[in-house]
Amino acid sequence: MNLFGFLGLPVSFSVHAPQVDKLFYYIHYLMLALFVGWFCYFLYAIFRFRKSVNPKASYIGVQSHASSYIELAVAVVEIVILIGFALPLWSRLVDKFPAEKDATVIRVTAEQFAWNSRYPGKDGIFGKQDVKFLTTANPLGLDNSDPAGKDDITAPLNEIIVPLGKPVITYFTSKDVIHSFKMIPFRITQDCIPGLSIPLWFEPTQIGDYLINCAQLCGNSHYFMKGVFKVVTPEDYEKYMAEKSKAGGGNVSFE
Numbered sequence: 496m497n498l499f500g501f502l503g504l505p506v507s508f509s510v511h512a513p514q515v516d517k518l519f520y521y522i523h524y525l526m527l528a529l530f531v532g533w534f535c536y537f538l539y540a541i542f543r544f545r546k547s548v549n550p551k552a553s554y555i556g557v558q559s560h561a562s563s564y565i566e567l568a569v570a571v572v573e574i575v576i577l578i579g580f581a582l583p584l585w586s587r588l589v590d591k592f593p594a595e596k597d598a599t600v601i602r603v604t605a606e607q608f609a610w611n612s613r614y615p616g617k618d619g620i621f622g623k624q625d626v627k628f629l630t631t632a633n634p635l636g637l638d639n640s641d642p643a644g645k646d647d648i649t650a651p652l653n654e655i656i657v658p659l660g661k662p663v664i665t666y667f668t669s670k671d672v673i674h675s676f677k678m679i680p681f682r683i684t685q686d687c688i689p690g691l692s693i694p695l696w697f698e699p700t701q702i703g704d705y706l707i708n709c710a711q712l713c714g715n716s717h718y719f720m721k722g723v724f725k726v727v728t729p730e731d732y733e734k735y736m737a738e739k740s741k742a743g744g745g746n747v748s749f750e
């Protein structure tokens with residue numbers, strides 16, 4: 496039986512998602528207990544200390560230590576949530592990255608109002624990218640003299656494709672303002688900040704098309720900043736990549 500179904504969390508499709516959801520559930524249960532507990536105490540206090548039976552104020556105050564024990568119990572629950580759930584999740588997802596050779600590595604450059612993604616190609620190394628190379632013809636600021644970039648693959652705008660069964664490592668940056676890459680079914684959110692390359696990893700568990708949202712109000716068409724994240728079979732992924740690399744790599748878009 497799912498004790499937490501009433502929270503109505505969206506279905507999840509990544510390996511770490513159940514851990515995130517558990518954290519949501521426990522925190523919500525704690526907050527529910529605090530809310531109900533405090534509210535009952537509030538009603539009790541209104542009744543117990545009403546004017547008609549307490550004509551004179553007490554200058555001594557509370558003698559019992561019950562409230563201290565309750566505070567202590569709440570602190571213990573908070574510590575258990577922090578040490579038992581939040582820190583292990585953090586250490587697994589933020590401290591320990593899978594090896595790049597065993598993962599699908601993607602560089603995502605956000606802009607007003609779209610997602611650009613690039614793959615390092617056969618050599619597994621991204622070509623250099625710098626804001627000083629930015630022009631209308633070179634919208635990602637790629638260094639076209641860098642040999643490592645020759646076989647890089649630029650995916651169609653607002654589209655990312657990955658194979659099932661492998662972790663995905665994404666490096667996020669932005670060309671203009673702060674954006675935030677959010678995919679609810681995978682329970683991931685990462686800010687994309689100009690001048691920084693921020694890594695994130697996760698592993699999808701099911702084939703399908705998933706919505707990419709921008710979770711940072713980034714301008715007048717923020718609502719429009721959507722993308723598709725496609726999880727396909729490894730065979731389909733190989734086929735897709737072979738087709739794209741035949742088209743020439745480098746600073747080429749394949750739309």
Ligand SMILES: [Cu+2]
Pocket residue numbers: 606608673674675709710711712713717720
């Ligand atoms: Cu945005």
